[in-house]
Amino acid sequence: MRSPRTLEVWKLGTVNYLKSLKLQEKLVSERKAHHIPDTLLSLQHPPTYTLGKRRTDHNLLIPESELTKIGAELHYTQRGGDITFHGPHQAILYPIISLRSIGFGARNYVETLERSMIEFASIYGVKARAGNKCETGVWVGDRKIGAIGVRISSGITSHGLAFNIDPDLKYFEHIVPCGIADKEVTSLRRETDTLLPTEEVIHEQLVSCLAKAFSYDDVVWKEDPSVILDTQDKE
Amino acid sequence: MALRMWASSTANALKLSSSVSKSHLSPFSFSRCFSTVLEGLKYANSHEWVKHEGSVATIGITAHAQDHLGEVVFVELPEDNTSVSKEKSFGAVESVKATSEILSPISGEIIEVNKKLTESPGLINSSPYEDGWMIKVKPSSPAELESLMGPKEYTKFCEEEDAAH
Numbered sequence: 576m577r578s579p580r581t582l583e584v585w586k587l588g589t590v591n592y593l594k595s596l597k598l599q600e601k602l603v604s605e606r607k608a609h610h611i612p613d614t615l616l617s618l619q620h621p622p623t624y625t626l627g628k629r630r631t632d633h634n635l636l637i638p639e640s641e642l643t644k645i646g647a648e649l650h651y652t653q654r655g656g657d658i659t660f661h662g663p664h665q666a667i668l669y670p671i672i673s674l675r676s677i678g679f680g681a682r683n684y685v686e687t688l689e690r691s692m693i694e695f696a697s698i699y700g701v702k703a704r705a706g707n708k709c710e711t712g713v714w715v716g717d718r719k720i721g722a723i724g725v726r727i728s729s730g731i732t733s734h735g736l737a738f739n740i741d742p743d744l745k746y747f748e749h750i751v752p753c754g755i756a757d758k759e760v761t762s763l764r765r766e767t768d769t770l771l772p773t774e775e776v777i778h779e780q781l782v783s784c785l786a787k788a789f790s791y792d793d794v795v796w797k798e799d800p801s802v803i804l805d806t807q808d809k810e
Numbered sequence: 811m812a813l814r815m816w817a818s819s820t821a822n823a824l825k826l827s828s829s830v831s832k833s834h835l836s837p838f839s840f841s842r843c844f845s846t847v848l849e850g851l852k853y854a855n856s857h858e859w860v861k862h863e864g865s866v867a868t869i870g871i872t873a874h875a876q877d878h879l880g881e882v883v884f885v886e887l888p889e890d891n892t893s894v895s896k897e898k899s900f901g902a903v904e905s906v907k908a909t910s911e912i913l914s915p916i917s918g919e920i921i922e923v924n925k926k927l928t929e930s931p932g933l934i935n936s937s938p939y940e941d942g943w944m945i946k947v948k949p950s951s952p953a954e955l956e957s958l959m960g961p962k963e964y965t966k967f968c969e970e971e972d973a974a975h
Contacts, residue, residue, distance in 0.1 A: 627904075653902075654909060656907035677974055678973065678974035679878075680880075681878065681879045681905055682877075682906055685880075685906045708881070709881070711907040712907070725908040725909070726908070726909050727911065728911045729856070729911065729913065730856070
């Protein structure tokens with residue numbers, strides 16, 4: 576009989592991208608050293624474009640110098656995946672979890688992230704599906720509603736998923752999202768007539784779907800995120 | 811909780827898995843773990859293999875590893891003449907929008923890197939033990955090879971790891 580698995584969830588509100596990267600790096604080391612349990616960051620970013628390890632910056636359609644004019648930052652990262660946009664009203668989850676303790680490889684992990692988002696979308700009557708081969712992510716018809724980009728380091732995950740609640744979709748016009756041309760980007764707001772609750776509730780629902788998909792026995796919600804972030808800064 | 815325990819024990823009885831992992835649902839790919847663990851190689855618990863021939867050790871990732879990764883679309887490898895350390899990362903592969911670090915099973919100096927992987931990263935999937943080799947290393951501590959797993963041990967390790975979910 577396996578021992579109970581706990582997921583610790585940090586609700587962080589809006590976090591600058593670089594700050595969240597530094598926090599994740601620290602948590603990955605701590606998770607690798609077994610100092611912390613599986614941890615999940617639930618947050619949003621200010622307008623930010625990010626690139627993956629393959630540095631596919633040909634998919635950024637405006638000059639970098641134009642980005643400050645539209646109030647956005649650009650960051651190169653070590654995650655998998657192509658270019659994407661993060662911004663207000665897009666729910667981001669960064670699981671920092673040990674894949675070895677559940678015997679998962681990259682494929683199982685990503686498929687479970689997709690299932691989490693599909694399950695979440697169904698709460699609002701939205702029939703989402705996983706992408707076809709080479710189109711990892713979550714789609715409603717031919718419209719992309721959820722993106723995935725992950726890094727696995729000694730079996731510990733970082734980065735994660737981004738689900739569009741109601742972001743300003745115009746930001747996506749400046750990129751070839753995820754390197755897939757001719758496919759639209761969509762959001763929960765666009766795909767459902769259901770009245771959406773507050774974003775705090777939406778984040779909690781998405782987290783619960785992920786916790787269920789990964790068979791966690793317990794979810795512990797960590798309070799006072801500003802204290803957590805300040806502590807990280809001081810160290 | 812009780813419902814999940816019932817479902818899980820029923821699934822075990824029926825030899826099914828509740829996860830969507832292909833490798834669990836397909837008995838073929840389970841036996842693939844047995845049939846494609848090669849004799850004569852040593853294995854790390856991070857799923858890399860080492861072939862030691864004379865003063866050269868060739869390193870790559872196993873059939874089990876490539877199956878769990880999915881289709882590899884990008885490989886990042888170091889330059890020749892850089893060094894590797896046991897259990898430290900020397901490169902990465904990308905599959906299904908995930909970059910996974912590759913760890914070296916041994917320490918030493920890289921004498922050759924498989925440049926074919928830049929153009930054809932899929933060789934790791936189609937030929938993990940032959941054309942999909944990643945680096946050739948001059949081992950600095952041959953004793954490190956002793957602490958790696960043999961084929962039988964590695965097969966059992968894969969079995970136990972897959973059963974964990």
